[in-house]
Amino acid sequence: MLANSLLVLASATLALASPLATFGPGSSCKPGKPAPVLPVNGGATELPAPPQGVALKHIAFGFGIQNYTCADAAATPAAIGALAVLYDITHLYPGQGPSSLTPDKWASFTGDVLSTGKVPLNLNTNGVGASTTNPFPKKQDLKVQGLQKKLPYLGHHFFNAAGVPTFDLDKANQLLVCKKLDGIKAPSTASAGPDGTGAVDWLYLGDAGGSIGVSYVYRVNTAGGVSHGCKAKGTDSTSYSTLYWFYG
Numbered sequence: 001m002l003a004n005s006l007l008v009l010a011s012a013t014l015a016l017a018s019p020l021a022t023f024g025p026g027s028s029c030k031p032g033k034p035a036p037v038l039p040v041n042g043g044a045t046e047l048p049a050p051p052q053g054v055a056l057k058h059i060a061f062g063f064g065i066q067n068y069t070c071a072d073a074a075a076t077p078a079a080i081g082a083l084a085v086l087y088d089i090t091h092l093y094p095g096q097g098p099s100s101l102t103p104d105k106w107a108s109f110t111g112d113v114l115s116t117g118k119v120p121l122n123l124n125t126n127g128v129g130a131s132t133t134n135p136f137p138k139k140q141d142l143k144v145q146g147l148q149k150k151l152p153y154l155g156h157h158f159f160n161a162a163g164v165p166t167f168d169l170d171k172a173n174q175l176l177v178c179k180k181l182d183g184i185k186a187p188s189t190a191s192a193g194p195d196g197t198g199a200v201d202w203l204y205l206g207d208a209g210g211s212i213g214v215s216y217v218y219r220v221n222t223a224g225g226v227s228h229g230c231k232a233k234g235t236d237s238t239s240y241s242t243l244y245w246f247y248g
Helices: 003-017 103-116
Strands: 055-071 078-088 153-159 165-169 174-184 202-207 216-224 234-248
Touching: 003 165, 078 165, 078 234, 103 216, 103 234, 153 202, 165 234, 174 216
Parallel strands: none
Antiparallel strands: 055 078, 055 234, 078 153, 153 165, 165 174, 174 202, 202 216, 216 234
């Protein structure tokens, strides 16, 4: 009897020590696989952890441009939003399945694709920015050098008419209209992008009202995106890529 009691107690202790991750409805994560861990920056400060009670919904690869405006040649570039197409790459996180990347390949993914791929936007012929009336091409999966399967399309990132950052995950019927909660500089080892301008900051954004299915997003593992600087009055755009971790 005592032996049976000890066996039950030991089993309960083991169960508590090895909890199964739960991802919740609408998640791209697969139960039974290693739970993806939000990357750390390695700097003096880190972005806050996700709030209690939320679950990871998607890890998305964002590929597009950061836009800036210059008042004159001596001005500091002012950020005026971004445009990007989003692709679900949760399955590429190490340990998720046969198509998963190695930890090293995962860490360098954004910089690798930015340096070898074509920005999936309807770019202006003058090389600055994208079409203001039709910036996004036909919704389709993305072919990436070195991967057998295309990255599945998830949605679009843009700034709405009020200048609010918006993530329309139409493939998942989810929407995040958000505001900045925190931000830190990208690591010094981050890819500076094809033009060598530098990597944009890591960000933590939260619901600003009107969101559906997702409440928070982290912009991490950024590559490129920093302005070329002001050489004259006008606008500037720089290609960038990043990982967006969505929670809800």
